[in-house]
Amino acid sequence: MSGGSxxxxxxxxxxxIRGGDFSKAGEASSKIKNILKQLxxxxxxxxxxxxxxFESEINIVAYANKGQFSxxxxxxxxxxxxxxxxxxxxxxxxxxxxxxSTAPPExxxxxxxxxxxxxxxxxxVDWMKIESQVGxxxxxxxxxxxxxxxxx
Amino acid sequence: MKISDMAARFGFEMLTAPKDxxxxxxxxxxxxxxxxxxxxxESGNVWVTTQTHVNxxxxxxxxxxxxxVIVSGRKPDEETIDLAKTxxxxxxxxxxxxxxxxxxxxxxxxxxSPK
Numbered sequence: 001m002s003g004g005s006x007x008x009x010x011x012x013x014x015x016x017i018r019g020g021d022f023s024k025a026g027e028a029s030s031k032i033k034n035i036l037k038q039l040x041x042x043x044x045x046x047x048x049x050x051x052x053x054f055e056s057e058i059n060i061v062a063y064a065n066k067g068q069f070s071x072x073x074x075x076x077x078x079x080x081x082x083x084x085x086x087x088x089x090x091x092x093x094x095x096x097x098x099x100x101s102t103a104p105p106e107x108x109x110x111x112x113x114x115x116x117x118x119x120x121x122x123x124x125v126d127w128m129k130i131e132s133q134v135g136x137x138x139x140x141x142x143x144x145x146x147x148x149x150x151x152x
Numbered sequence: 153m154k155i156s157d158m159a160a161r162f163g164f165e166m167l168t169a170p171k172d173x174x175x176x177x178x179x180x181x182x183x184x185x186x187x188x189x190x191x192x193x194e195s196g197n198v199w200v201t202t203q204t205h206v207n208x209x210x211x212x213x214x215x216x217x218x219x220x221v222i223v224s225g226r227k228p229d230e231e232t233i234d235l236a237k238t239x240x241x242x243x244x245x246x247x248x249x250x251x252x253x254x255x256x257x258x259x260x261x262x263x264x265s266p267k
Contacts, residue, residue, distance in 0.1 A: 023231060026210030043195075050214050051190055058186070058207075111203045116187035120235065123191070 001079055011035065011073040019062045019086065022110075025061040028069050029053035032080070035073065042144055048124040049078055049144050050150065055117040056082040056140055063087060064137065079127075081141045088134040096130075153177050153262065155219050157244055160200070162256055164221060164244035166227045168233060171240030177218045180262045186211055191215060200254050204228040209243075211236045218242065222250060223250045 015028040025093060025134075032053050052068070062083035064086025072079040089095045093103075096118050103113020114119050122128060127141040153161075155170050158177055178208050180195035183189050185204050193199055195216035203210065212220050219242040222228060228236075228243060236243045244255045258264070 024204050025216055030210075030214055054210075054214055055187065084170055089191065109185050109203075110205050111186040111205065112207075114185040114187050116185065116191065120187055120191045125252055 009075055011071070011142045013069070013071040015033050015069040015071065017057055017067045017069065019061060019063070019065040019067065019081075019084070022061060025058055026054060032071060032078075034067070036078070039073070045120055045144060045146055046149040050122045051124040052142055052144065053080060053107075055121050056080070056142075058112065058116055059138075059140075060084045060086070062103070062112055067137075076147060077145045079141065079143045081139065082138065085137045088136055088138055089130075090134055092130055092132055153260065155198075155244075158219075158260075158262075159229060161260070162244075162246070162253070163244050167222075167228065167243040167245050168246070169242065170219060170242035175218055177262055180254065180257050180264050181217075182250055182264075190215065194265065198257065200250050200257070202226060204232060206235055209239055209241050210233065212236075212237045212241045219244055221246050221253055222265040223248060223253050225262055254263045 013033060013085060016152045017028055029050060033046055033050050036049060062122040064084035067084030070081040094100050099115040101113045101115035125142040126145050130140045132138040154176060156173055157161045174252055177198045179194055180198045181193035182200040186207060187204050190198060191209055193215050194215045196218050199217050200223060204222055205244055209232060221244045225247045265267050
């Protein structure tokens with residue numbers, strides 16, 4: 001790899017996530033968390049990464065057919081691209097509002113669909129971008145700085 | 153307070169054992185909304201909930217909670233129990249409802265975060 005930061009150590013991973021498989025939900029997030037622990041990233045930062053990853057993972061499991069995390073870890077930050085093939089989000093602005101949810105009753109009974117997922121992610125990360133196409137899927141990308149960014 | 157002491161004191165049924173029986177419970181959190189627990193529970197907390205499905209294990213594991221107390225005599229299904237065993241997540245069963253359980257834990261000095 002070439003580029004300005006090629007002296008930095010880099011870890012790259014692709015973690016597949018199956019839509020509808022609640023028994024495996026959280027595994028990709030746990031993997032990421034364990035790697036950051038091994039790297040000695042601070043617990044406060046790991047906590048934020050865990051929140052953002054888990055919420056993204058749950059969104060894919062609950063709503064999409066399938067998806068994956070593409071993870072990039074350098075010495076200074078983690079970037080996660082959560083990409084799915086699914087129904088997409090009709091109005092991202094509304095979905096970002098706390099309390100707004102399109103979850104069906106079955107999901108709500110399980111304690112999901114409180115309309116807190118995307119707002120929780122936003123609070124946990126230093127940067128995020130979300131692009132969605134109805135009927136195609138959603139791409140959510142976020143970044144968390146290890147050096148105690150604006151939320152650190 | 154150790155988990156086993158807490159279970160004995162309040163008559164909780166130990167559905168699955170903790171990974172480490174010496175672990176101390178540090179504070180508590182009560183909620184049935186998973187996103188709320190993900191955002192606000194602290195590691196070492198005991199989590200009081202009516203939820204019984206398999207995702208409580210993922211949440212407890214990710215947040216490194218000390219134990220989950222499932223209230224009102226509700227029983228988790230086999231899938232939940234199996235995953236909890238695999239992940240070393242301690243599940244406890246209480247006959248009393250959430251308010252009562254949280255109140256007793258609070259009384260015993262297991263506090264929440266006031267914010």
